Amino acid sequence: MKNIFLALFLSIVLFACNEDNSSIEPEQPILEYAIASEKDEANTYTLTLRSSKASLHEGVNNVAFVTEGDTLPEGGEWKILPKMHMQMEGMSHMHSTPFLGFDEADNHASGIGQILFLMPTVEMGSWTLEVSYLVEDESIADWTFDIQVDAIEFLAQDPTFKTVVRVPMGDSDETLIMGYNFTAGEPAMGRNEYEVLAFKRMPAMDHGHGDGHAHLETYMPLNDLTIKSTPFMPDPSMNHGSPNNTDPSFVSEGKYVGIANFTMTGGWQIKMNVSEGENTYLTEEGQSFYTEF
Amino acid sequence: MLIPFYTTAQEKKLTTYHLSEVTISHDTIPSENYLLSVDDYMNQRNDLQVVKRGGFAFEPIVEGFTDGQIAVSIDGMRVFGACTDKMDPATSYLEPVNLKKLSVLKENESQMYGTALGGTVMAEMRYPDFSKPLEVGVQTAYSSNSNGFDGNLYVEKTISDQWGIRYSGAYRKHDSYTDGNNELVRYTQYEKMNHTLTSTYKLSSAEKLTALLMYDHGMDIGYPALNMDVSSAKALMGNIGYTKHYDQGFINHLEAKVYYNDIKHVMDDSKRENVAIRMDMPGSSQTLGAWVSVNRKTNNHTLTLKGDFYSNHLFADMTMYSPSGGVNMYMLTWGDIRRNSFATNFQDEWKLDPRLTLLTNVRLEWASTNLQNELARKQLETMNYFIDGPRSDLSGSFSALFKYELNSSIESKFGVSYTSRMPSASELYGFYLFNANDRFDYLGTPDLKNEKVTSFDFTLRYHKENWQIGARGRASFIEDYIVGVVDENYDSMTSGALGVKTYQNVEGATSTHFEVFAGVAFSKQLNYNLNLVHENGYIDALHSPMPYQRPLTIKNKLSYQLQKLTSSFYYEYSIGMQSPSAALGEQKTDPYHLVNVDFSYPVKLKNNRLYLELGIHNLLNSYYIDPFSWNGIPNSGRNIKTSIRFII
Incomplete structure (x- = not known):
């Protein structure tokens, strides 16, 4: 039987918080590299984007969002939206990209998930990651990361x-x-x-x-x-x-x-x-x- | 005068002639042979065959048994080549000018130097013998075919009654040779130098210390049968030995040695044209070892007990440079393979009767072999082998040999032996080793079992004062024969390879060796020797002949002394390889006739000796391919070699 269809409509996924509030030891980050940190729009909460690699790249990336400092209220949900903003011949386009995971979320971190960037940052297009934390559908904090997604270039030249x-x-x-x-x-x-x-x-x-x-x-x-x-x-x-x-x-x-x-x-x-x-x-x-x- | 009637090293004691108060062993290398390369020397012998991959570094074969099945001992040291493609057998690092003897030991005697199915090639280095205050020898030669230069020098100095030193050096440089059709055989060039220092210090009349230091460097060595050549092959070897003789006491003789050798071998293809991919394939081998041997003689027994240890480390890797501008490729072919071996050997020569002697030998060897490199282990995981530590192997041998003298003219020997040898490093952990002979990539198999051989050996010899005739036969039955078997599950890695073989134990291999030998001394000036050999072998599981079985070959040598001129005439005939092991890369070869003539003339000087020598090898300029030559590489055509030897 096929799995239940989980539409990622608008590429927005909501994750239920884990009731386990165990804190993440700063000495043992959930993922090794800190890519970027942002304050939320109310300048209250700091969120850090972490990755298993030193930079984000075209393809599958293992990432997590981790709060720094003040603690978010418990029982909330994370909302994540990657967006590619493109400007071509005066026209703007916007795309998203698929992701999975972020299953072990709590009020400290989103848990580890995988974002599959379909394309790198280019001259005419840039990536953002919009992240929100909601409690009972009410936004507690919103962050926007302007991120650099590197192209992966090979010595071998083959379009396939x-x-x-x-x-x-x-x-x-x-x-x-x-x-x-x-x-x-x-x-x-x-x-x-x-x-x-x-x-x-x-x-x-x-x-x-x-x-x-x-x-x-x-x-x-x-x-x-x-x-x-x-x-x-x-x-x-x-x-x-x-x-x-x-x-x-x-x-x-x-x-x-x-x-x-x-x-x-x-x-x-x-x-x-x-x-x-x-x-x-x-x-x-x-x-x-x-x-x- | 010497009549070398030998067939095996075991017969040395029976067949060494004592003429004019001089005892000369067949294996002794006289100074006139210093100009020969070790390859040439091995090639001339009746008790040894060689595999040729070009003009240098022939691989010794003993009665069809090859690397891993035979042992090589250099001055008591175990030496393991550093090339995954067997380009550098340990003998390639030797020079006759630094050798006293090169012996081929079989059955009982061979086990003293390693657990070997086929035998042991044993090289004894030349040490000062205190016979003269100073001896200096210089020799140079020119070879017409390869525009080759050979030169050597030795200085032997007795510093005091207790202390003597000997230095020997050799240098050779040869271009590629032409074959019997006057066609250039490309990539048969080579160059090498060797420096050897030996010393003996007598602690007393019954006690001495010896030391050896040898450096050998081969350069620009071509291997036409392979895809690659060798830019550098370096060997550094050293040992310290101790010997004591006891006139009284429980033991009569004690000998001990510690040694170390380090070999670095660099293959490359920078001189090859139109190669699919450029590669570097360096390899190294280090061996540290020690042994002690004691000997006791009683009325009827000569007992020898030996314990030895060695630790060998092998490493080889391969870098492949992408011809398309892609990323370069790298892999480990010998990933830090460490073998530690402990062995004990007991031998008894028991005179049961004045005419009957029983030689027994028992050897037990335990070895731990480990693939130490984590990357190499991960490579093997791709073959579903998960190496998490060393493997232990117990191997050894038992042999018994009866020697019976029916009367003063007829001698016979009958021997039986059982030998179990552990797999070699390549057979266990080799990773995509390309065999240019059968054009398959070879993969090691870490769970191989020991290869076991039961052999029966028989010799009958009839001799009179100035002539002899005899025959020797051996039959070997091999269990768990280790051989490469095609595995369709693997893709070959080497461009042009036909597939992949993995080393497997297969049942039911047999091999036989038969030879007839004869010799006659017509006079003090004229003698003649004949040796006829034929070998056969079959691997049931592969439905294939066993490789390296000598087709019928007859060697004749006539030596004549005309006043001061010494001359020899050598004639060899072989029916060629008629039953090749095609499954393992051998090809049919044609019958051939080979004629060599050599002359030596001494020029009388006041206090010194000068020899003028001339050799014409392959006099008939025959085009022929040695039956064991890889990929049908022809042998050298006619070569005129002139030399001057000067001894002070």
């Missing part, structure tokens, strides 16, 4: 090598969006557990024009995909795969976990064949995840 895979889903306007995350943080020689985040992107009716949230696109986690994977070294001098890999399989809402064995350092593709029932969305000849290390 991706950190974010985007392919049309059949003849519809919907798009399959996938990103990867190595559980250990970075890929390495040997056995690598990795997560694949998969979403269906449904376009906004007005394509994101204007400034209303209701006009942003929607991302729906996909839970019934079948993913066959082949780690592969595409360098012409290599042109080989690796043994004993495990295809990603569904573990939780929009998330699949597999094993990729990398026998050496270098540039590695993870070629995929992705289908849902009778529908095949991606074959190994198409876009693939790619990484260099």
